[in-house]
Amino acid sequence: MIKPKDRKHLDFEVWEKEALKDPAFKAEYDRQQPEFAVITAILDARVKKHITQEQLAKKIGTKQSAIARLESGNANPSIGFLQKLAQALGKKLVIQFK
Secondary structure: OOOHHHOOOOOHHHHHHHHOOOHHHHHHHHHHHHHHHHHHHHHHHHHHOOOOHHHHHHHHOOOHHHHHHHHHOOOOOOHHHHHHHHHHOOOOOOOOOO
């Protein structure tokens, strides 16, 4: 595994590929994947709409800090909150079990 001091000039994909070779890292990465997917989907949709966290928050009746916590992975949103976000972003919330 690449040690932090050796990573300063690597891009993220190279570092990630190497880090995923560590079984403990991969297990934790896989465990957190659903949360990452939600965060990425929200962030991508907001950026594509060219709106700020504050603008999105106003659309759904919450504070900018709630959007920041969500996008940073420090929140556990309810399905109702995710539905409001999807609607404000012009999207449809779809939840699947595969």
